[in-house]
Amino acid sequence: MADTMTNVTINSAVQELGKVGVLFGGRSAEREVSIMSGTGVLSALQSLGVDAHAFDPGVQSLAELAEQKFDRVFIALHGRYGEDGTLQGALEQLGIPYTGSGVLASALAMDKAMTKRIWLASGLSTPKFAMLSGASDWAAIAQYLELPLIVKPAHEGSTMGLTKVTEVSQLPAAYALAARFDSAVIAEQFIEGIELTCAILGKDESAHALPLIRIAAPDANYDYQNKYFTDDTQYFCPSGLPEEQARAIQEMMVASYKVLGCRGWGRGDVMVRASDNKAFLLEMNTSPGMTGHSLVPMAARVAGLGYAELCLEILKMAELDLHVSADWKP
Secondary structure, three states: HHHHHHHHHHHHHHHHOOOEEEEEEOOOOHHHHHHHHHHHHHHHHHHOOOEEEOOOOOOOHHHHHHHHHOOOOEEEOOOOOOOOOOHHHHOOOOOOOOOOOOOOHHHHHHHHHHHHHHHHOOOOOOOOEEEEEOOOOOOHHHHHOEEEEEEEEEEOOOOOOOOOEOHHHHHHHHHHHOOOOOEEEEEOOOOOEEEEEEEEOOOHHHHOOOOOOOOHHHHOOOOOHHHHHHOOOOOOOOOOOOOHHHHHHHHHHHHHHHOOOOOOEEEEEEEEEEEOOEEEEEEEOOOOOOOOOOOHHHHHHHOOOOOHHHHHHHHOOOOOOOOOOOOOOO
């Protein structure tokens, strides 16, 4: 009887969604991962009876997107031109509700330096940082942040172009690598300790954290390869942290999400320093991965929400930033 009621509820929700576009692929350095995410989301939604269709903004135009007459879209794009507010702005113009954060929150979260400035202004803890250029004083940077430190592009995800620097002499090469991906490069204080991630669902007061995931990567190197293409990284969910500590971190993650104006869903990364158990926010992802190695589905599963049901819940929250009055005329 319970299964029947669940199916009725799902079918009712599906009928209200209309024609759905699943946007994946795109033009960013994370295209390969986006294709994996989008393929999974598309299959999951179709398995529930959603009238879902693939659309790749990397090879198809905005004119083609408008021609599809989607009632809403699920954004499974990662990185630039999909997670950074640019596509969200186009969808606002087209009047197509979309999953995830709006234009401003997407742009802010994609900019690691701006995210940190907002968190710091809001009293939230994040590692010290400095912006780099080809003319940076490398010795001064190392002295300010202390070694080891992290160098990475300011507008990329999935650890693209990231280097852990242990000697001053490595800084020019680390900067050059990051600059291949982005003209803005950030150096960040390295926090040694426990690496965690926290998925968040909802908006405003309904925003809530899913169970924390503790990440144990080979040699503590959670890089692009270890994220998506190996089975050597270990994930622990529940995290194994004391309940009170885990709850405090979840509350901090929700606060970091809300202060950026995020909505729908997201995933924040955090480090807990081994020396004093202090938590430091690293970054916020507004269009997280949905691959077989991805962490939001893992946390949702522990919370009792399967992959397909998670996709449906996210899709149901699709909306626009701006709501035009029904009596508006051009």
